[in-house]
Amino acid sequence: xxxxxxxxxxxxxxxxxxxxxxxxxxxxxxxxxxxxxxxxxxxxxxxxxxxxxxxxxxxxxxxxxxxxxxxxxxxxxxxxxxxxxxxxxxxxxxxxxxxxxxxxxxxxxxxxxxxxxxxxxxxxxxxxxxxxxxxxxxxxxxxxxxxxxxxxxxxxxxxxxxxxxxxxxxxxxxxxxxxxxxxxxxxxxxxxxxxxxxxxxxxxxxxxxxxxxxxxxxxxxxxxxxxxxxxxxxxxxxxxxxxxxxxxxxxxxxxxxxxxxxxxxxxxxxxxxxxxxxxxxxxxxxxxxxxxxxxxxxxxxxxxxxxxxxxxxxxxxxxxxxxxxxxxxxxxxxxxxxxxxxxxxxxxxxxxxxxxxxxxxxxxxxxxxxxxxxxxxxxxxxxxxxxxxxxxxxxxxxxxxxxxxxxxxxxxxxxxxxxxxxxxxxxxxxxxxxxxxxxxxxxxxxxxxxxxxxxxxxxxxxxxxxxxxxxxxxxxxxxxxxxxxxxxxxxxxxxxxxxxxxxxxxxxxxxxxxxxxxxxxxxxxxxxxxxxxxxxxxxxxxxxxxxxxxxxxxxxxxxxxxxxxxxxxxxxxxxxxxxx
Numbered sequence: 001x002x003x004x005x006x007x008x009x010x011x012x013x014x015x016x017x018x019x020x021x022x023x024x025x026x027x028x029x030x031x032x033x034x035x036x037x038x039x040x041x042x043x044x045x046x047x048x049x050x051x052x053x054x055x056x057x058x059x060x061x062x063x064x065x066x067x068x069x070x071x072x073x074x075x076x077x078x079x080x081x082x083x084x085x086x087x088x089x090x091x092x093x094x095x096x097x098x099x100x101x102x103x104x105x106x107x108x109x110x111x112x113x114x115x116x117x118x119x120x121x122x123x124x125x126x127x128x129x130x131x132x133x134x135x136x137x138x139x140x141x142x143x144x145x146x147x148x149x150x151x152x153x154x155x156x157x158x159x160x161x162x163x164x165x166x167x168x169x170x171x172x173x174x175x176x177x178x179x180x181x182x183x184x185x186x187x188x189x190x191x192x193x194x195x196x197x198x199x200x201x202x203x204x205x206x207x208x209x210x211x212x213x214x215x216x217x218x219x220x221x222x223x224x225x226x227x228x229x230x231x232x233x234x235x236x237x238x239x240x241x242x243x244x245x246x247x248x249x250x251x252x253x254x255x256x257x258x259x260x261x262x263x264x265x266x267x268x269x270x271x272x273x274x275x276x277x278x279x280x281x282x283x284x285x286x287x288x289x290x291x292x293x294x295x296x297x298x299x300x301x302x303x304x305x306x307x308x309x310x311x312x313x314x315x316x317x318x319x320x321x322x323x324x325x326x327x328x329x330x331x332x333x334x335x336x337x338x339x340x341x342x343x344x345x346x347x348x349x350x351x352x353x354x355x356x357x358x359x360x361x362x363x364x365x366x367x368x369x370x371x372x373x374x375x376x377x378x379x380x381x382x383x384x385x386x387x388x389x390x391x392x393x394x395x396x397x398x399x400x401x402x403x404x405x406x407x408x409x410x411x412x413x414x415x416x417x418x419x420x421x422x423x424x425x426x427x428x429x430x431x432x433x434x435x436x437x438x439x440x441x442x443x444x445x446x447x448x449x450x451x452x453x454x455x456x457x458x459x460x461x462x463x464x465x466x467x468x469x470x471x472x473x474x475x476x477x478x479x480x481x482x483x484x485x486x487x488x489x490x491x492x493x494x495x496x497x498x499x500x501x502x503x504x505x506x507x508x509x510x511x512x513x514x515x516x517x518x519x520x521x522x523x524x525x526x527x528x529x530x531x532x533x534x535x536x537x538x539x540x541x542x543x544x545x546x547x548x549x550x551x552x553x554x555x556x557x558x559x560x561x562x563x564x565x566x567x568x569x570x571x572x573x574x575x576x577x578x579x580x
Contacts, residue, residue, distance in 0.1 A: 017396045018358040023068040025313055026282045033310060034279060038075040041066040042283040042312065043140075044271075046083040047107055047125035049092045052335040053365050054286075054320040056132075060354040061284045061317055063138045070405035078140045079278060084108045084122035085145040085264050087229050104228030108146040122146070132338035136347050137404045150261045157273045157307075159257060161218045161265055163238055164306050168269055169216035171301050172209050175293035210266040221255070221263035223247040229263075272299035276309030283312040284359055287319075318362035323370045341365060344464040346456055348409050349378055352401035356394070367468050375418035382415075414453035416442065420510070421454065421461035423559035426475045427567040430462055438567045442510045475558055477568055478576055482551055486578040496520050496544055497551075501579040504570045513562035520544060551576055 030039040041062035045051055062078055069076040088110045091099045095113055102110040102121075110121035118124040133140065148154060161168065210218040217233040221243070230248035237243075241258040265273055274280070285296045300311035322336055341350050344367070353374075357363045366374050381398055384390035390398070402409055416439065428434040432451060435458075439448040448454060465474070489497075499520045507516040519529035521540040533541065546556045552573070558564055565573055 017393050019064045019068050019355070019400060020396070022065045022282065022313070022315070023072070026065060027069060027072070027074060029313055030281045033281065037279070038077050039066075039069055040077055040079060040278055040280050040282075041069075042079040042081065042275075042278065042280040044081045044083055044283075045126075045129065046086050047122040047129070048086065048089060049125060050335060050337050051125060051129040052337050053322070053341060054335075056338050057317050057320055057354060057359070058284065058286070059133065059138060059140075060136075060351070061315070061359050062282055063140070064355055064400055065282055067139075067400070067404050078138075079143055079280070080140045081143050081145060081274065082122070082126060083145055084126070085149050086267075088121065104226075104230050106146060106222060106227070108144075109227050128337060128339045132342055135342055136338070136351060137406070137409050139404070139406060145264070149264050152261050154265070154273065154277065155258070155261075157277060158219055158265060159241060161269055161273065161306070162236060162241075162243075162257065165210075165216050165218055167306055168218050168302060169211075171305060172211075172216075172268065172298060174301075175298055176211075209268050217243075218266050218269040219243070219257070219263055220266055221245050221260065223249060223251055224253060224255075224262060225249055225251040268295045268298050269302060271295055272303035272309070272311070273307055275299070275303050275312055276307040279309075280312045282314070284315050284317050287316055315359045317359040321362065321364040323364050323366040323368045336365070336367060340367075344371065344460050344468065346412065346460055348401045348411065349375065351409075352378060352397060355400040356397040367464075371464060372419040372422065379415070379417060410456070412454060412457040414448055415457055416448070416454055418457065418461055419560070420563050421458050422465050423475070423563045424567055425458070425462040426465045426469070426559065427477060427564065430466075434567075437569075438563075441508060441566050444509050475553055475564070477553055477572075478551070481576050481578055482554070485550060492524065493544075493547060496524055496547075497577045498579065499523060500548075501574055501577055504565075504573065508566075508570065510562050510566065513565050517545070517548070517561045517565075548577075551578075 026039060026041070030037070043059045043062050045055055045058065059080065066076045066078040084107045086107055088102050088105050088107055090103065091097055099110070099113075107122035108120045112118045112121055112124035116124045118127060130142075210216055210220070214232070214234045217236060219233065220229050221231050221233070222229050223231050223245075226247060226249040228247070228249070231245045232247075233243060233245045235242075235244045236257070241256050242254055243257045243260065244252070244254040246252045264270060275283070288294065291297070296314065303309045303311055338350070350365075353363060353365060364370075381390065381394060385395065385398055402411070420442065421439075424435055424438050428438065436448065436451055439451070439454060442448070451458060500516060503516045503519075504513075507513050515529065518533075518541060521537060521544050522529055522531050522533075525537060525540065527537070531537075545561060548561060549555055549558045552558070552564060552568060559567075568576070
């Protein structure tokens with residue numbers, strides 16, 4: 001098999017490689033806007049709860065584009081803005097309801113969940129994402145919005161936004177819902193799935209825009225007494241920068257905004273401000289940010305008309321689902337995270353899932369039996385890479401999955417089929433010596449000599465079996481023969497078992513046993529072992545396989561029979577099939 005270093009990314013057409021297409025656009029746009037400066041791609045993540053696999057698309061999309069730009073020799077930085085100065089909105093499922101007392105505080109001021117080693121809610125949920133991004137080979141520059149605001153980094157931008165609040169209010173007013181005339185009922189068509197998700201929002205997307213009874217103010221202070229944003233700005237003086245506010249806790253205060261660092265711009269102003277401040281050229285957004293009147297659409301006008309900047313090139317990305325589960329929403333709780341995926345999949349495979357689909361194409365990450373098919377597709381792609389039959393777009397996705405501009409990602413030296421490894425560790429319950437014996441026998445011409453050769457894929461398969469396969473679907477090999485079944489077998493079934501047992505020694509490899517188990521019903525039908533199966537023969541094979549499963553594991557189905565036979569071992573197979 002070719003090494004990854006021998007698989008360059010070839011020039012792609014826009015129709016075959018979305019990453020190359022966006023890289024072309026971003027480079028051209030950067031050269032127009034800021035020639036000679038580092039190109040800035042950006043993502044934003046809110047550590048308000050588990051950062052899930054849908055959020056990973058917010059990071060992976062600009063990462064792949066930024067990495068392609070770096071491969072071309074251009075300087076490019078990928079910013080991840082940690083929106084850790086956002087308000088704590090609600091207590092997720094599974095967390096002590098008493099945490100509701102912190103609703104309204106910045107995420108960095110909320111205590112971490114009970115038992116956490118981290119000092120705040122935000123750090124608790126940032127940490128596993130940072131670790132996962134490192135394992136995925138994603139290089140980025142993280143920016144804490146808490147640090148930016150509390151250090152006064154945006155002071156001039158905040159004062160400017162307050163001076164221009166009338167212009168901002170006018171832009172927002174173009175999209176605010178107008179009261180309908182009385183007596184006229186608006187007909188609404190049912191929402192499709194994407195619209196339901198967009199309506200639900202993602203937190204910051206549906207934050208209030210700064211409108212209040214005393215006028216429009218795009219700045220929201222955190223109360224100096226209760227530390228919450230349950231505040232209302234009552235007045236502001238452009239000359240002195242004195243801002244007065246009241247809080248739901250009863251506190252009232254006047255501060256000088258030229259010195260005040262405990263507050264932030266409302267989201268629909270904050271985001272375009274940062275585009276201009278950072279000089280962002282590329283940043284994708286989800287559909288909840290891209291519908292009419294949403295923060296991305298409105299932000300495009302605010303950044304141009306108020307801050308004198310330009311909106312990033314920003315594709316809308318589709319949702320990422322999980323096999324057997326509804327589309328992910330961080331507000332629902334209990335959704336799989338990148339760390340969860342990396343427990344059962346190698347990092348290149350996770351990268352490939354995102355690289356092979358255009359941002360506007362939805363896809364699913366498999367945590368159920370479909371993970372075996374996903375790995376089969378990946379292995380088939382590697383074989384096509386090796387024999388030169390791969391399509392250009394697939395070769396590009398593979399290369400982006402297995403390496404970055406900084407180098408190769410770790411790989412399994414001797415990759416065996418994931419489904420085979422899963423079956424083996426299922427049967428052996430992770431016993432190293434038994435596992436090595438079975439893996440060594442899979443292919444005598446290219447034997448596994450150490451389990452380390454099969455890692456990390458072996459460990460991922462074991463984690464999947466242990467954590468995602470229900471106990472009633474685990475394989476348990478019989479400890480004693482089923483005398484009742486064996487004693488009542490028809491002569492033809494007994495003869496079939498004897499044919500199998502008689503061929504074990506001569507076929508003791510994965511390929512050999514595959515040939516043997518399919519050949520037995522053919523030989524009984526008077527056909528050659530390599531005869532093409534007929535419909536009748538397929539029925540006979542299924543019946544024979546069900547008999548073997550019953551005698552070996554007490555069920556009608558189980559792991560692939562050749563793998564199962566290897567795992568059980570020749571002597572025990574003979575015993576369980578009543579041959580000794």
